[in-house]
Amino acid sequence: MDMKVSKKLGLKERYTMMTRDLAWDTTFQPMDKVFPQVGYEGIKIHDWDKWEDPFRLTMDAYWKYQAEKERKLYAILDAFNQNNGHLSVTDARYINVLKLFLGSTPPLELMAARGFSMVARQMVGAGPRVACMMQSVDEYRHFQTQIHSISNYNRFYNGLDEFAHQQSRMWYLSDGKSFFDDAITAGPFEFMVAIGFAFEYVLTNILFVPFISGAAYNGDMAAMTVGFSAQSDEARHMTLGLECIKFMLEQDPDNLPIVQRWIDKWTWRGTRKLASVGMMMDYMLPKRIMSFKEAWEIYFEQNGTALFTDLARYGVKVPKCFGQTIEEKEHITHQSWIGFYMKPDACPFHTWIPAPDELDWLSEKYPNTFDKYYRPVLEHFDRQEKAGKRFNNKTQPMNCQVCVSTIKFNEPGDPMEMCFRETVYKGEKFHFCSDHCKEIFENEPEKYVQTFISSHAALQGKCEPEGTDVNAHDYRPGARMHAYWRMDKRATGDFNGSEDQKNFAKWRAQATKN
Amino acid sequence: MSMDLRTITIEPLRQTFGHLARRMGADKPASRYMEGTMDLQPVENYHYRPTWDPSHDIFDPARTRITMKDWYALKDPRQFYYGAWTLARGRMQETATADFDLADELGLATGYPAAGKKVINEVLLPLRHVAWASNINNSAVAAYGYGIAISQAAAYACMDQLGIAQFITRLGIAFDEIDALAEAKQDWLEAPVWQGLRHYVEDMMVMDDWFELFVTQNFALEGLLFPLIYDKLTDRLNAAHGPVLSMLTRFQREWFTENVKWVDAVLKAAAADNPANKALLGEWIAAARQRSVEVLTPVAELAFGTDGAAVLDEVVQQLNARAAKAGIPV
Amino acid sequence: MTSNAFIAFQKNEETRCIVEAIVDDNPDAVVVDQPAMVKVDVPGRLVIKRATVEEKMGRDFDLQELQLHLITISGHLDESDDEFTLSWEA
Numbered sequence: 001m002d003m004k005v006s007k008k009l010g011l012k013e014r015y016t017m018m019t020r021d022l023a024w025d026t027t028f029q030p031m032d033k034v035f036p037q038v039g040y041e042g043i044k045i046h047d048w049d050k051w052e053d054p055f056r057l058t059m060d061a062y063w064k065y066q067a068e069k070e071r072k073l074y075a076i077l078d079a080f081n082q083n084n085g086h087l088s089v090t091d092a093r094y095i096n097v098l099k100l101f102l103g104s105t106p107p108l109e110l111m112a113a114r115g116f117s118m119v120a121r122q123m124v125g126a127g128p129r130v131a132c133m134m135q136s137v138d139e140y141r142h143f144q145t146q147i148h149s150i151s152n153y154n155r156f157y158n159g160l161d162e163f164a165h166q167q168s169r170m171w172y173l174s175d176g177k178s179f180f181d182d183a184i185t186a187g188p189f190e191f192m193v194a195i196g197f198a199f200e201y202v203l204t205n206i207l208f209v210p211f212i213s214g215a216a217y218n219g220d221m222a223a224m225t226v227g228f229s230a231q232s233d234e235a236r237h238m239t240l241g242l243e244c245i246k247f248m249l250e251q252d253p254d255n256l257p258i259v260q261r262w263i264d265k266w267t268w269r270g271t272r273k274l275a276s277v278g279m280m281m282d283y284m285l286p287k288r289i290m291s292f293k294e295a296w297e298i299y300f301e302q303n304g305t306a307l308f309t310d311l312a313r314y315g316v317k318v319p320k321c322f323g324q325t326i327e328e329k330e331h332i333t334h335q336s337w338i339g340f341y342m343k344p345d346a347c348p349f350h351t352w353i354p355a356p357d358e359l360d361w362l363s364e365k366y367p368n369t370f371d372k373y374y375r376p377v378l379e380h381f382d383r384q385e386k387a388g389k390r391f392n393n394k395t396q397p398m399n400c401q402v403c404v405s406t407i408k409f410n411e412p413g414d415p416m417e418m419c420f421r422e423t424v425y426k427g428e429k430f431h432f433c434s435d436h437c438k439e440i441f442e443n444e445p446e447k448y449v450q451t452f453i454s455s456h457a458a459l460q461g462k463c464e465p466e467g468t469d470v471n472a473h474d475y476r477p478g479a480r481m482h483a484y485w486r487m488d489k490r491a492t493g494d495f496n497g498s499e500d501q502k503n504f505a506k507w508r509a510q511a512t513k514n
Numbered sequence: 515m516s517m518d519l520r521t522i523t524i525e526p527l528r529q530t531f532g533h534l535a536r537r538m539g540a541d542k543p544a545s546r547y548m549e550g551t552m553d554l555q556p557v558e559n560y561h562y563r564p565t566w567d568p569s570h571d572i573f574d575p576a577r578t579r580i581t582m583k584d585w586y587a588l589k590d591p592r593q594f595y596y597g598a599w600t601l602a603r604g605r606m607q608e609t610a611t612a613d614f615d616l617a618d619e620l621g622l623a624t625g626y627p628a629a630g631k632k633v634i635n636e637v638l639l640p641l642r643h644v645a646w647a648s649n650i651n652n653s654a655v656a657a658y659g660y661g662i663a664i665s666q667a668a669a670y671a672c673m674d675q676l677g678i679a680q681f682i683t684r685l686g687i688a689f690d691e692i693d694a695l696a697e698a699k700q701d702w703l704e705a706p707v708w709q710g711l712r713h714y715v716e717d718m719m720v721m722d723d724w725f726e727l728f729v730t731q732n733f734a735l736e737g738l739l740f741p742l743i744y745d746k747l748t749d750r751l752n753a754a755h756g757p758v759l760s761m762l763t764r765f766q767r768e769w770f771t772e773n774v775k776w777v778d779a780v781l782k783a784a785a786a787d788n789p790a791n792k793a794l795l796g797e798w799i800a801a802a803r804q805r806s807v808e809v810l811t812p813v814a815e816l817a818f819g820t821d822g823a824a825v826l827d828e829v830v831q832q833l834n835a836r837a838a839k840a841g842i843p844v
Numbered sequence: 845m846t847s848n849a850f851i852a853f854q855k856n857e858e859t860r861c862i863v864e865a866i867v868d869d870n871p872d873a874v875v876v877d878q879p880a881m882v883k884v885d886v887p888g889r890l891v892i893k894r895a896t897v898e899e900k901m902g903r904d905f906d907l908q909e910l911q912l913h914l915i916t917i918s919g920h921l922d923e924s925d926d927e928f929t930l931s932w933e934a
Contacts, residue, residue: 022683023646059673060607087522110662114656154531186565447562
């Protein structure tokens with residue numbers, strides 16, 4: 001299996017011969033021309049050999065284990081598809097989780113694949129280069145297996161068919177896109193903190209572990225297999241992210257303030273991105289294993305505390321936003337779901353008001369907030385819907401200039417008040433969802449003035465389907481957003497009465513009757 | 515409620531994703547390669563310009579002088595998406611590992627004649643550093659290439675080259691020549707015979723145009739080096755000392771035969787897109803061939819003595835034939 | 845308070861043996877069962893010993909095989925031929 005070299009060589013020595021011993025310092029071309037990006041962020045590295053390789057996989061072992069994983073994974077997918085496995089999920093509402101997932105996740109895995117290729121090209125040390133390359137191809141694995149696992153659902157349900165077109169154009173996917181665009185346009189070390197550390201180490205656990213366990217609980221063998229199989233690579237990725245942080249901090253004390261600013265920035269940016277994941281757990285899984293709040297406590301608070309207690313020896317402090325995220329864990333999933341419910345025409349997935357027993361579950365899981373702030377809103381919407389006056393917000397949202405989230409989160413300490421911040425830069429006013437986003441902007445205004453905000457761009461005539469004449473006398477900006485998004489009408493609006501709901505019921509009935 | 519989901523037949527609403535149906539011109543099932551490759555890279559509405567390259571977008575066709583009406587025409591004839599690639603490599607490494615185990619068990623490598631070992635130490639072992647250079651250069655194509663068709667295949671090639679560097683290392687260890695690996699590295703860094711080649715791969719590391727880099731590294735240099743070593747040199751050593759070297763370099767040989775299909779298909783598609791591409795590729799290949807021959811000449815002499823030039827000329831003819839087949843006059 | 849190091853696996857026959865080995869070698873281990881996965885928490889330091897896993901499985905085991913089943917980990921990782929360790933500094 002692994003390189004069976006001379007018995008004298010242990011795992012570590014063997015691995016050194018197989019990786020960093022291959023590299024040399026170039027002399028015909030200067031090193032700073034061969035690796036031009038490692039200096040400009042201000043991170044000081046004195047000795048790349050001090051990098052520790054935690055997982056020591058040579059390529060033959062990598063191929064052996066990855067091939068075994070892929071063989072199993074595709075065997076399960078094929079069987080699931082051949083047996084109409086999509087009809088064995090708990091209820092058709094579940095499929096909306098996959099719609100949100102397909103739109104938001106594989107495109108970001110793809111960005112991770114490209115980003116890690118870039119960092120792999122730029123890192124000077126052989127250790128981090130090899131680990132980054134391996135992560136890059138792993139990320140190819142992830143977006144492809146995710147697409148492959150959901151591909152069969154696309155044949156039977158609406159709203160999945162245009163994910164590739166929508167990834168760069170859909171308003172609510174813009175926050176995730178800005179997250180990865182931000183990371184990939186930063187230098188190699190910031191990318192490592194953003195994706196390798198904040199995203200992989202601090203946050204992916206909460207994205208995948210409880211969520212995929214939830215998919216399993218709801219009978220989706222395909223998503224479960226793909227999700228857990230992807231996670232088996234994630235342990236390697238998390239370790240790379242943590243190693244990179246330690247390496248930077250050990251190399252030079254001047255790196256600490258830079259790294260700390262990145263940790264603060266990216267933990268916050270990642271947290272904002274997770275609001276929609278939490279919403280899936282609390283509202284979209286018909287059978288639930290744990291609330292977002294519980295998952296947050298285990299995988300973010302407890303695990304994050306362990307991590308930052310440990311990193312305190314380097315002088316690293318808990319991310320600035322930590323306290324605010326703890327306060328928000330009882331609010332954001334409700335605010336997000338209500339936000340999506342209010343825009344039935346603008347999402348390629350269905351929404352619904354939770355059933356009474358589901359509302360009770362939320363009351364129990366969120367004793368401090370749900371009955372007080374959110375249950376009344378949902379019950380109000382429910383009454384309106386039943387009275388034929390379904391709430392429908394047709395206006396353009398207001399977006400944060402940094403995280404691009406719709407501004408909808410509450411003022412810290414006051415759930416009844418919406419949080420707005422603004423700043424003026426070069427005579428122009430910019431808006432934010434929070435103090436943290438405002439601070440990120442003020443640290444790098446030249447970067448964040450560039451943010452592509454689709455609600456603004458649409459009004460400027462930049463979001464039109466091909467062939468639109470924006471100079472025509474009757475042109476109205478944003479009037480053809482559905483065509484621009486390639487949105488299938490059948491995929492929008494309420495789950496109740498949807499084609500998905502009817503088809504699922506009809507097909508399941510065929511399986512139970514003669 | 516018992517359900518037998520297998521027995522029911524239901525009519526799908528559609529066969530594939532919208533972007534694939536438009537590409538194929540019909541709503542029909544698409545391969546897993548297509549699902550995992552086509553039209554997936556973002557092409558617009560980028561939020562920010564790279565701080566490391568503000569004159570370009572994150573993904574930008576202007577990072578090469580090659581132009582394409584459709585960047586996904588640069589598809590991989592092997593249809594390697596991650597799963598297909600890793601399964602293929604998994605099988606190859608299994609065979610290679612079994613070969614190394616057998617050679618170890620039967621003492622085939624350690625008993626290899628000293629004259630043969632000397633050639634392996636001097637000629638083959640330094641090539642692990644050439645593979646490492648190829649790994650770096652392919653990572654640049656994977657990073658800055660346009661479209662997922664080329665970027666993913668380059669990412670796999672990059673890992674393949676790391677694997678090759680490791681198989682060469684393992685070869686050195688199998689022949690019980692750990693010190694020889696250190697000497698080979700010293701040669702790579704200092705011996706005159708290798709400095710031309712090292713100079714060349716280092717020059718590639720600072721090449722701006724990723725497509726030119728692809729042509730130079732993957733088509734020209736490897737197109738000469740691999741047949742020179744894994745075909746001509748192994749043949750010669752096998753004739754003198756028995757076939758064990760072929761057995762322990764099987765991975766490289768099989769890999770090259772397969773990789774050529776990809777490299778040639780990419781060149782062919784780019785040349786077919788427009789005449790300017792064809793002319794540019796011709797220029798690049800001519801320049802890269804000339805310099806590759808220059809830097810490989812001392813290596814060929816080290817390997818083949820006075821036959822060096824003639825053997826090198828044979829592999830140059832093979833390369834020319836490949837270029838012609840791809841529709842590129844050189 | 846000592847932080848927990850943890851590891852989670854997909855549930856299958858192999859990981860049943862691995863979890864048993866962890867429980868044997870880490871007296872403070874707490875096993876948490878969840879749909880399709882199993883998580884093991886250990887205060888401070890979690891160690892997986894190759895020899896113990898081999899005993900449970902009745903065959904040779906390479907610690908790199910853990911790659912096949914892992915879902916997540918928490919703690920600094922150190923891996924040798926014989927031990928796979930996750931730990932937090934208090």
